[in-house]
Amino acid sequence: MDEDIELVRQALQGVEEGFERLVAKYQDRVYTLCYRYSGNEEDAYDLAQEAFIKAYRSLGTFKGSSRFGTWLYRVTTNVCLDEMRRRKRQIQTQSLDQPVAGIHSDMKPIVFDNGISIDELYEQKEQAEYIQFLLNQLKPEHRMVLLLKDIMEFSYDEIAQMLDVSSGTIKSRLSRARELLRRKLLDREHFP
């Protein structure tokens, strides 16, 4: 934690290595958040880049009152949501007979850590891809709240702050999002 603050200080003084080390430390988490949100590798890569660049440019606003990670994930969340809004507008202004290159469009394989058998790996991989496929079908606001609570494990208050809504809104949105995901899983008889 103190290390992060030191690295931010270095980066602000123009020491590139400071920011490089912050990227190295957080890139997997940021990329994962972007992947879970966008549902594909190409968009996830663009979003992650954008998030770090935005973070770099607004490093001066990081006050050190929250953890750097929390601040960075908030920046990432906003980049994802902004991008989604931008695409929505773009899609609306596109002619209707054009195919839409949506952010949900394709599902690519997911990389897994080692340490488990091939069978288990395959099973887990299938399951993870399937969950991602279902996440992609949710509305962005529902998907985001699931990511922040159940994947990133932020508290209701932290998420409320990130999304600039009340904690009560998070409570009901999360309840709705989990219910929608539950129904989708039930449709496929995924539960034992």
Added chain:
Amino acid sequence: MGCSQVQLLLSAYRDKMTSREETQVVESHLESCVDCQDMLSQLNQICLVLRTLDNLKAPRCLWQDIKRRLD
């Protein structure tokens, strides 16, 4: 409180985000309602599955691409 009202509270209940009164209502309902017990266990499974999704590895060229844009 009926099942549908209890079910609206289950998500917050499993996160320990219900008020003391809500928690009491939910718990006394759960004692005698199999449907709501099932729903709670499904919710718990969903949260578990999401939590155990792996962290992915960012492509190694990420820093180089960021650096290029910052310079």
